[in-house]
Amino acid sequence: MTLFTTRRAAIAALGLGAALTAFAPLASAQTVADIKKKGEVTIGMLVDFPPYGTTNAQNQPDGYDADVAKLLAKDWGVKATIVPVTGPNRIPFLLTNKVDLLVASLAVTPERAKQVQFSQPYAAATIVLYGKTGSNIKGAADLKGVRVGVARASTQDVAVTKAAPEGTEIRRFDDDASAMQALISGQVDAIGCSVTVAAQIAKRVPPNTFENKFTLVQQAMAIAMRPGQDELLKNVNEFVSKNTANGELNKLYNKWLQTDLPKLN
Structure with missing residues (x-):
């Protein structure tokens, strides 16, 4: 490759870089x-x-x-x-x-x-573990073998993952609405959710079906x-x-x- 060709290639590369920068998201x-x-x-x-x-x-x-x-x-x-x-x-x-x-x-x-x-x-937001009334869940140690639903990549996902002992079956859903439905339909035994989501669930089911089991975190x-x-x-x-x-x-x-x-x- 000649010096002229090398210089021309370098200039072309610089031009391409400038063009890419121009079309890149505003930083x-x-x-x-x-x-x-x-x-x-x-x-x-x-x-x-x-x-x-x-x-x-x-x-x-x-x-x-x-x-x-x-x-x-x-x-x-x-x-x-x-x-x-x-x-x-x-x-x-x-x-x-x-x-x-x-x-x-x-x-x-x-x-x-x-x-x-x-x-x-x-x-x-106060995040709680919300599950069936009367179930033997009083703290994080009781989650071994329990199916727990969370909204993927949420605060409750992080809190449940951190608190749950080995053997907890954490099921991740796209959003709180999906996790809520999974609890109501029996796909999971409990969910990690905000107290406001828990209140929404309580309105949709017979009284005393579910309860706040324990607080995971206030964020x-x-x-x-x-x-x-x-x-x-x-x-x-x-x-x-x-x-x-x-x-x-x-x-x-x-x-x-x-x-x-x-x-x-």
Whole structure:
């Protein structure tokens, strides 16, 4: 190969690299100014985790998370565009720029903090082991040989996996609704779920069919951004702080969970 050919190949390679960079997902830090310029904030949200995330009679996203997302957009003077996500795909949707933020009942964990940047907590969820009333399950040690359902890649999946002894049969489902149905139909003996999901199940079955067996964990939930978006993080934290102090988040929490917003660190 001649020097000219080598140089031409190198230039072509550089050109291809530039082209690929041009068409790659935007990697630069996004700011509130960028969002205001665009006129909307795109927010990923679970719609299968009532009362945090659900759908209304018009099949539109609803629930505590939806109201928080709308309040955030109102504070910034932009339109809220809510994109339904699932437990497994919510972080990938954020990292591939399909959404600007996640208000998706995302519990703060050390592993997730390696992937995303978390705001101050805006909500909390208590995760319990929920099973048949009268069954001999009083703690994690009693799960050996028990079929336990969880929503895949969820906080309850992590909590059950960590607590369960060897010999526990953990069955993973696509979402809480599927895990809920598995419990009701007898496919599993118990499920790891939030107290709000447990309350939903209790409404669908005869009284005293199931009960909270023990608490797995109480998790703070936060708004998530891509790493390195420090200006966006500052503004989201200011939103959370302001609306915690003025009681707006507590009003929404009471509206959907019929209890006060827990004290969050």
